[in-house]
Amino acid sequence: MQMTGAGLGALGFTLLWVSGLAVASQEDAPHGYRIAQELLVGDGTVLEVLEDRRITAQLHAQSWGSGLDEETFDESTDSEHQPQLEARVRLVSEVGEVLAEQSLGYPLAKVEKAPLSGLPYPAFFLTVDQTAPMGSYSGPATQILAPTQSRLEPVLYRDENGEQRPLAMAQTGKAAWQILPSASGATESIAQVSSAPASEGDDFVTTYRIYRWVDGQWTAASRQQPGYWDMESEFPEPSAFP
Known part of the structure; x- marks a missing residue:
């Protein structure tokens, strides 16, 4: 179903509502960008991910998780004279007004509905590909957004010391x-495992952290033990998390 009307037409903003997706005209993208992705929030607003217009959907898929630099662009795009643009996320009203916008620091990003039940607000996973060309300590980083509550500010959790952190x-x-x-x-929990060198010696320490929705807020608990974990290992059993 296509939304029409003089109000939208005057703003030059055409929005299609298809199975929970919003499709705006590329004319609404800032100069140098394309609207790479859109999702309906549920209150009439739309989450949009903007990427450099030279990053096609195919190039995005091919580059995800492996790093993207300007040399990846086709030579015909004249990228030497057009610096690579950082991806952006923005929240747009149903009449096309940009309510909030943030630069994400890296060229590739994506957003998806978070499969978390029982929350008092619609939640979304915003993932920014921070993968470096070399090394094993970088990669996609995901945060939770609650646009109806805090627009584009990441959802916070309370750590073991009672401090609020993204x-x-x-x-x-x-x-x-x-x-x-x-x-x-109940709301699902989020388990995170990570391994890093110990502060002394050549040994590694693995951290098991879990985020739980408790009494209207996200909380975290974690434990550490000597040992090594990497992506070739099986993901730990739920019992490994505190």
């Missing part, structure tokens, strides 16, 4: 995360 998960050569099912219809 909830973010890493997927690298030495870190991974999964959503763990819950019982009795």
